Amino acid sequence: MGRDKTLSSGTAPPDTLHTAGSSQDVLAWPWAATGEELKQRVQDVKVLAVGAGGIGCELLKTLVMSGFKHIEVVDLDTIETSNLNRQFLFRKRHVGKSKALVAAEAVKQMRPDIDITAYQGNVNESRFDVDFFRRFDCVLNGLDNLEARRHINRLCLAAEVPLVESGTAGYLGQVSVHIKGRTECFECQPKPTSKTFPVCTLRNTPDKPIHCVVWAKEMLFPLLFGAPEASDLHEAPPAGSGIDAAAVTRNIADDPSCYQRAEGESSTHFAERMFRHLYCTKINELRNMEDLWRSRRPPQALDLDALRMPAYGDGGDQPAAIEAGVPATASSACKELGLSDAHSVWNDQQNAAVFLRAVALFLDGRSHELGSAQFDKDDLLAVELVTAAANLRATCFGISRQSLFETKGMAGNIIHAIATTNAIVSGLIVVEAMKLLARSFASCQTSFLQVSGSKRLVSRMSAPEPSAACMVCSTAQARLVLNANKMSLQQLVDKVLKGRLALIAPSLWCGTFSYEEGEGLEEDEITRNRKLLLLPLAQLPGGGVVHNSILHVDDQEQCFKAQLIITHREDWDDEQHPEGFYLGGDLPPALTEPSVEAAISETASPNEDVVSLTSDDDGVAAEAAARPVAKRKAIEGNTDSSKRPRT
Amino acid sequence: MSEESPSAEVSPHSNAVSGETSMDKSKRYDRGIRVWGAHGQEALEAAKVCLLNAGPTGTEALKNLVLGGIHSFTIVDGAKVTPPDLGNNYLLTADGLGMPRAQCAAECLKELNESVSGSYVEETPRSLMTSSPEFFKPFTLVIATQLGETDAVTIDGICRQHGVKLVLLRSYGLLGYVRPSVPEMCVTESKPDNKVDDLRLSNPWPELAAHAAALDLSATQEHVHSHVPYALLLLKATKHWQEEHGGKLPSSYPERTAFKDLVNSWQRHVDGIPLDEENFTEAISNAHKVWAPPSVSSELQAVLDDPCAASITQQSPDFWVLVAALRRFIEQEGDGQLPLEGSIPDMHASTQQYLDLQRIYRAKADVDAAAVQAHTRALLEAAGRDPSAIPLPDIKHFCKHARSLRLVRCRSLEEETGPGSCRGSALRQALGQEDTAANAALYVLLRAADRFHQTYQRYPGTFDGEVEEDAALLKSQANALLAECGAAGGTVGGGGGVSDDLAAELCRCAAGELHVVAAVVGAVAAQEAIKIMTGQFVPLGGCLIYNAMACTTSVFAF
Incomplete structure (x- = not known):
């Protein structure tokens, strides 16, 4: 580990410390520069803190208390009550205000002589471009999502500014240093992508609580209150997805208008109609599709009349609290119903009551949001509705029900976030920043914070060298496997380039075909793009993007350039590959023999073993909840593709 | 807090209400509850914490506990706010100059969480420990910061006498020290990383054995056959194997392979090709659970x-x-x-x-x-x-x-530091191992620095010009300490005892509280305190040394 060496070299006489080059690198950071020199550098440099959340608050405080004087901070978010258990620069009176602005003000009060600039904004915005990043000596990340982390990584590479990256989850934490050309970049190691579920499983054959929660949050909620096009509850399943697509389409495709409130229909009536539609009519339709239930327990419809809570009486009377005039703007159905314990699991009656009441409250009290409402984990009424709706569906399918607390964690992809871990990690970030300023690059390290250390709490490794195969920090080629006759340019752009590769304004070309996004396009270019987007890749101009085509991709707003080599697979199975493509640095081994079909599904999750701590701060991170696509093998078509419930 | 306790309540923030509603609380503490559960949160909300010394190290630790939602805290500190405090303690501002440090820190900390009540005592910990050791009795936990060895031994004795839990911590230049001290902590919820499945495949109880026996694999329909849980397949295979092998389990590699082949042979075939039933694949990959059931650790x-x-x-x-x-x-x-x-x-x-x-x-x-x-x-x-x-x-x-x-079980500080009871051989061993040598030496030097302070009424390296002389004096203190506890002969730097280099480095760091070190060790200590107060996870069984020079940590139970 070189510890003895670094420590013993501390006694070298001061005048030998400043000879340039590698001799400096072996010094432990505090001695690589004299105290005065380092102190001066700390005061002179300009640093960017990205994120003013759990890590950000601690980081800003530790920076100013350590003598940093020129700081800028970016954060898009506003302050929530659930931040207050760790984001200590914020008080209850700040709820709803900008994190960046409030945090900057708070640390300015600690050290009035500092120069701090706060931006409330998304780091993806074009004002935070390469020139913006070039102004900094060092960038310190305290982010909560993979997309932003990747974007910052690429900008730092382009601007050649060193980056200190961090993440926490519960008692676990990690800090790493990324210097272009010297250490690996954030994306040299593949990161897990978020878990996706086959639409058919969600819609027809759920067998786990998470399937019901995702159904309620992503399909039902937008259909009832949001933009219906955001839900695919009523869409036909994608072609080629299963055994009897035609039958599924016939039976399950839904008229979206039945989810709309009729003229003069009361909110209570609408809620009851929805209940009967979702948990009786639709369940019975599914039940009648016998093919689906050959090896599964068929779902059982619910009878609303049998599930009314005693307080509702027989004629659909409302609970006493509602009669007593609790205003319809009340924010919680549970409060009215006296279900105050977030950890208890409601029975069917209680779920039915919460469902009915939450739908009605939403319609009556939040009518201005209808048509555009989005699920938010901090929106209590939305969480109540999703909990009840998911639980009722779980009952139909014989799956165990979840408490509000558990459902909220699943629906919001909530990562455990506590003050102590964030504080330790922030301290470690500042130490790494000091090493960068002392130019003690060789002592830069990746630190891992563990739950309980019988020997040590923080373990370390020297920052690894860049990976030659990295698509971001070296110019590499990657293999993209898809069905070029089915995947449209739109899907390629949305799912692969923006979704997986996190590009913002991609340009691409292949032979004579080219496509460009971004600002400054002419009207006719936009019209042309719109037409191109609808075409399957194989039918694009200039011979199409087909098997063995090389697709050149870049993004002017980031440092990104790559070549994607297309492998076309006619029999690509959407049920096994909900994402619709495979992207990897190497060809999946089994694909060299095109006839071996099952092998594709085994290689379709290249990140299976990657343990990554990429969450932090707001306690939310989709990618940290990521699990590889479930291993599934086709045995007989798709009749066998699902499993049992967990209880 | 007892009636006659000399502490003063901090007046509540002007717009603070009597307390948050349970709804607000569950929102505020949501992320913490996801780590330690509602019962862990309840334990925190009942905890009364006493902080000794409100320097940056102490306030960092307490800040994290106030955010987590303890019941109340009391700060004991005898100092007034001086200009140097403003440099390293973010809670203190120029408005507070000349005021009691305990009061200023308590007022600011209270603002972080209106559900937590705070009070302070303007007195040095040493004088309070001497005059009224009973003062500490009502607390759940004491966080003692920046105490020298003598005071640390005293507070440890008081806490043990009254059944109060203790976490000691210190920032000393670029060196950090955290030491939980609980005589005994019984952890039911240790929350290990890996969960072990206890399936009883080789020794089923009668009901389980009967359930497995009742299933006739060959008579099942295809979709039932491919959905028999792997545990049942393994139970049947184990019974079959034992009947054919005199009750023994497969024990050698060829036997285990044969056992897996047996399971595999039960798969359904179509036209001579096995169906690759997923439950059978699972059974084979879990077959080790038959011959390697979980043992008592x-x-x-x-x-x-x-x-x-x-x-x-x-x-x-x-x-x-x-x-x-x-x-x-x-x-x-x-x-x-x-x-x-x-x-x-x-x-x-x-x-x-x-x-x-x-x-x-x-x-x-x-x-x-x-x-x-x-x-x-x-x-x-x-x-x-x-x-x-x-x-x-x-x-x-x-x-x-x-x-x-x-x-x-943490040893008492008195045992750890007493010449007759300290674990000299463990210390010598740590000093001799490459991965712990430097940090073990720092542990020794920190204790030596306290002895230096007792002798000279200042810490080594306090004055710039005297670093080298101090280093020599510190080294001799350290070597005397090693000899005293029977740890001499450890080979740091080759020559036995503590190296000149390390002694010099500790002097160069001097004893100041650097904010960045305070932030790290304050948070580590708060984390240990939360483990101890919630009774969950396994706290450190000894002291943790954080070496910010090499960026390493070590845990020692001396």
Whole structure:
């Protein structure tokens, strides 16, 4: 580990410390520069803190208390009550205000002589471009999502500014240093992508609580209150997805208008109609599709009349609290119903009551949001509705029900976030920043914070060298496997380039075909793009993007350039590959023999073993909840593709 | 807080209300509850914490506990706010210059969380420890910061006498030190990283064996066949194997391969080609659970063998009563096994087959818990306590976590530092191992620095011009200390004892509280405090040294 060496070299006489080059690198950071020199550098440099959340608050405080004087901070978010258990620069009176602005003000009060600039904004915005990043000596990340982390990584590479990256989850934490050309970049190691579920499983054959929660949050909620096009509850399943697509389409495709409130229909009536539609009519339709239930327990419809809570009486009377005039703007159905314990699991009656009441409250009290409402984990009424709706569906399918607390964690992809871990990690970030300023690059390290250390709490490794195969920090080629006759340019752009590769304004070309996004396009270019987007890749101009085509991709707003080599697979199975493509640095081994079909599904999750701590701060991170696509093998078509419930 | 305690309440923030509603609280503490559960949060909300010294290290630690939602805190500090405080303690501002440091820190900390009440005592910890050791009695936990060794030994003695838990911590230049001190912490919820499945495949109880026997694989329809949970396949295969091998389990590599082949041979074939049924694939990849069932870990065995479990008296804590009952269960009904936990892992199976199997495991867990309950009642009765003093839900909770019970006993500071009782050989060993040598030496130097302070009334390296002389003096203190506790001869730097280089580095760092070190060790200490107060996870059994020069940590139980 070189510890003895670094420590013993501390006694070298001061005048030998400043000879340039590698001799400096072996010094432990505090001695690589004299105290005065380092102190001066700390005061002179300009640093960017990205994120003013759990890590950000601690980081800003530790920076100013350590003598940093020129700081800028970016954060898009506003302050929530659930931040207050760790984001200590914020008080209850700040709820709803900008994190960046409030945090900057708070640390300015600690050290009035500092120069701090706060931006409330998304780091993806074009004002935070390469020139913006070039102004900094060092960038310190305290982010909560993979997309932003990747974007910052690429900008730092382009601007050649060193980056200190961090993440926490519960008692676990990690800090790493990324210097272009010297250490690996954030994306040299593949990161897990978020878990996706086959639409058919969600819609027809759920067998786990998470399937019901995702159904309620992503399909039902937008259909009832949001933009219906955001839900695919009523869409036909994608072609080629299963055994009897035609039958599924016939039976399950839904008229979206039945989810709309009729003229003069009361909110209570609408809620009851929805209940009967979702948990009786639709369940019975599914039940009648016998093919689906050959090896599964068929779902059982619910009878609303049998599930009314005693307080509702027989004629659909409302609970006493509602009669007593609790205003319809009340924010919680549970409060009215006296279900105050977030950890208890409601029975069917209680779920039915919460469902009915939450739908009605939403319609009556939040009518201005209808048509555009989005699920938010901090929106209590939305969480109540999703909990009840998911639980009722779980009952139909014989799956165990979840408490509000558990459902909220699943629906919001909530990562455990506590003050102590964030504080330790922030301290470690500042130490790494000091090493960068002392130019003690060789002592830069990746630190891992563990739950309980019988020997040590923080373990370390020297920052690894860049990976030659990295698509971001070296110019590499990657293999993209898809069905070029089915995947449209739109899907390629949305799912692969923006979704997986996190590009913002991609340009691409292949032979004579080219496509460009971004600002400054002419009207006719936009019209042309719109037409191109609808075409399957194989039918694009200039011979199409087909098997063995090389697709050149870049993004002017980031440092990104790559070549994607297309492998076309006619029999690509959407049920096994909900994402619709495979992207990897190497060809999946089994694909060299095109006839071996099952092998594709085994290689379709290249990140299976990657343990990554990429969450932090707001306690939310989709990618940290990521699990590889479930291993599934086709045995007989798709009749066998699902499993049992967990209880 | 007792009536006559000399502490002063901090006036509540102007717009603070009497407390947050339970809804607000559950929102505020949501992320913490996801780590330590609602019962852990309740324990925190009942905890009364005392902080000694409100420097940056102390306030960093306490800040994290106030955010987490403790009941109340009291700060003991005798200093007034001076300009240097403003440089390293973010809680203090120029408005507070000349005011009691304890008061200023308490007021600012209270603002972080209106549900937490705060008070302060303007007195040095040393004088309070001397004049009224009883003062510390009402607290759940004391966080003692920046104390030299003598004061640390004193507060440790007081806390142990009153059953108050203690976490000591220090920032010393680029060196950090955290030392929990609890005489005994019995952890039921140690929350290990890896969960072990206890399936009893080679020794099923009668109901499980009958359930497996009742299934005739060859007579099942295809979709049932491909949805038999792998546990049942392995149970059947094990029984089959044992019948053919005189009751023995597969023990060699060829036997184990043959066992897997046996399972594989039961797969359905179509036109001579196996169907690759997923439940069979799972059975083969889980076959090791047949011949390598979970064993009793050495940590658990130490708990079971502890003298506290051997003789249960009226005063025995419930934990030890339950451990004694657990021992009896293992010896009697369990026939060497722990009570069954009752949950089963994810398996490829039909809903009905999975639920049936789960029911059988759960029923057995209930039977086992009932047996442990019977032992518990008998033990309580024999000790002269109410036999129903420990309710069944608590017993079930204990049984569920029986496999991961842990016990942490921290030595007292007096034992650790006393010439006759310190673990010189452990120290010598740590000094001689490459990965711990530097940090063990820093541990020695930190203690030597306290002796230096006792002799010269200042810490080494305080004055720039005297670094080299101080380093020599510090080194001789360190070597004297090593000799005294029988650890001389450790080979740091080759020559035995503590190297010149390290001594010089400690002097160059001097004793100041650097904010960045304070932030790290304050948070580490708060984390240990939370583990201790919630009784969850396993706290450090000794002291942690954080070396910010090399960016390493080590834990030592000397």
